[in-house]
Amino acid sequence: MTLKAKAKSGAPSTGISWDTIEWHKQEDQVHRLQMRIAKAVREGRYSKVKSLQWLLTHSFSAKLVAVKRVVQNKGSKTSGVDKTIWTTDRQKLQGALSLTRRGYKPLPLKRIYIPKKKGVRPLSIPAIKDRAMQSLHLLALLPVAETTADTNSYGFRPKRSCIDAIEQCFRALSKKASAEWILEGDIKSCFDTISHQWMLENIATDTTVFKKWLDSGFIYKEMFHATTEGVSQGSIISPAASNVVLDGLETMLKSIVKQPDKVNYIRYADDFVITGSSKELLENKIKPAIIAFLKERGLSLSEEKTKITHINDGFNFLGFNLRKYKGKLLIKPAKESINAFLCKIRKTIKTNATATTLNLIRILNPIMQGWGNYYRNVVAKQTFYYVDAKIFEAIWRWVKRRHPMKSVKWLKRKYFMAENARNWVFHDYFKNSRGNKCVLRLFKIPDIEIKRHIKIKGKATPFDPEYTDYFNLREQLKKHRAPGQCGLQKI
Numbered sequence: 001m002t003l004k005a006k007a008k009s010g011a012p013s014t015g016i017s018w019d020t021i022e023w024h025k026q027e028d029q030v031h032r033l034q035m036r037i038a039k040a041v042r043e044g045r046y047s048k049v050k051s052l053q054w055l056l057t058h059s060f061s062a063k064l065v066a067v068k069r070v071v072q073n074k075g076s077k078t079s080g081v082d083k084t085i086w087t088t089d090r091q092k093l094q095g096a097l098s099l100t101r102r103g104y105k106p107l108p109l110k111r112i113y114i115p116k117k118k119g120v121r122p123l124s125i126p127a128i129k130d131r132a133m134q135s136l137h138l139l140a141l142l143p144v145a146e147t148t149a150d151t152n153s154y155g156f157r158p159k160r161s162c163i164d165a166i167e168q169c170f171r172a173l174s175k176k177a178s179a180e181w182i183l184e185g186d187i188k189s190c191f192d193t194i195s196h197q198w199m200l201e202n203i204a205t206d207t208t209v210f211k212k213w214l215d216s217g218f219i220y221k222e223m224f225h226a227t228t229e230g231v232s233q234g235s236i237i238s239p240a241a242s243n244v245v246l247d248g249l250e251t252m253l254k255s256i257v258k259q260p261d262k263v264n265y266i267r268y269a270d271d272f273v274i275t276g277s278s279k280e281l282l283e284n285k286i287k288p289a290i291i292a293f294l295k296e297r298g299l300s301l302s303e304e305k306t307k308i309t310h311i312n313d314g315f316n317f318l319g320f321n322l323r324k325y326k327g328k329l330l331i332k333p334a335k336e337s338i339n340a341f342l343c344k345i346r347k348t349i350k351t352n353a354t355a356t357t358l359n360l361i362r363i364l365n366p367i368m369q370g371w372g373n374y375y376r377n378v379v380a381k382q383t384f385y386y387v388d389a390k391i392f393e394a395i396w397r398w399v400k401r402r403h404p405m406k407s408v409k410w411l412k413r414k415y416f417m418a419e420n421a422r423n424w425v426f427h428d429y430f431k432n433s434r435g436n437k438c439v440l441r442l443f444k445i446p447d448i449e450i451k452r453h454i455k456i457k458g459k460a461t462p463f464d465p466e467y468t469d470y471f472n473l474r475e476q477l478k479k480h481r482a483p484g485q486c487g488l489q490k491i
Contacts, residue, residue: 018089026061038143038463053140063096066136080127081110106130111220124232134236143463144204150250151458155269156239162318165268167455172264174329179262179275183282186305190270192230195298331378357428365443372445377453384446
């Protein structure tokens, strides 16, 4: 039997090698099944949805794709309570063959706590097999979740990003006649308090397997703790499940307001903003409706983080500051984000006091490039020059600390070069694999081109054939719009 035939039948295989699998064929087969699931959802044929999901989760192609995504994930080298990871091709293939529903029992999660602004965030790490099983069932859940999702939901969804949410905010607030009041919403401990019963009754997935994940519990300090509510932060399927829980809020709001109310809803994960024509509308009508909607799902608003703001005072959302200045809406990097970024840069430079110039540049460049590219679609040029100046000050302190007795002229000659109109370009030289001498420069954030983002269509999903050409076009445009690159050059 060929791999293709085995993939269709869902039968296990022992005659194939991981490194010889034609991944594009496996991905295509999975995507075709996902398209069929999404079509059945649009047609309201939920018995067909269930049967197609069953077919997908028992497909050998889907099992291969699920394992591939898990082992290529950033956390693939982090083990669960069984201290097992899949590193070899044999382990990956055997892992795919082991993803069966019959007799499946997930292991408890490994609980760790990571710091956040206020307090700590609980992170639960499933065993590698449980991650793969969740990845497999996520393939079946995503077409349903995407088809029924709110139009202006952008978090943890394929082909969508933070900047899409920010662009929608611009559309809702930028005009003279736009709403001037904003409800900044934040759901209290969203992942940790979702009702298990509600999820089992309303999420279109294999409820038998899903319930096992919900009830698996976690281990912390060698003690087992049961779970009676919420989904684990760290599980692959949790973001999609939480999205399904919150979907429907936009439709509910539209049903209770009229067009003059100027109500617009934009959500990213558990953070959302809602515009309105007046403070009273948001306080007395919108907020109680949201509270009732969330209560049904076991959730509640965070009173500390939920507030109503006027656009002239501005508000922060996803690391951006949105505010009108004399009637003109400007979106800039938030001050908190700027300060956090500069603190990270200074800490990195300080902890690498003895590193070589080349290694320091290699550490700093990805951090600077990533931060700058995140804000390259808004009014950020002035901010880029500001952080560039602060970074130079930190670099200069690093240089002077290494050579306290040397002159400015000597330091400039050793660590900096002149290039075009710039006289202080932090750099170092190295030889590549071919023996050619190359120069690596410190990335210059102001070199990033500021360009307006083209927001994704609200109803577009990758599982609807109507939008196939649309997404292909967006991918082509994305390739042409190259973000700022690190300063590597052969000399």
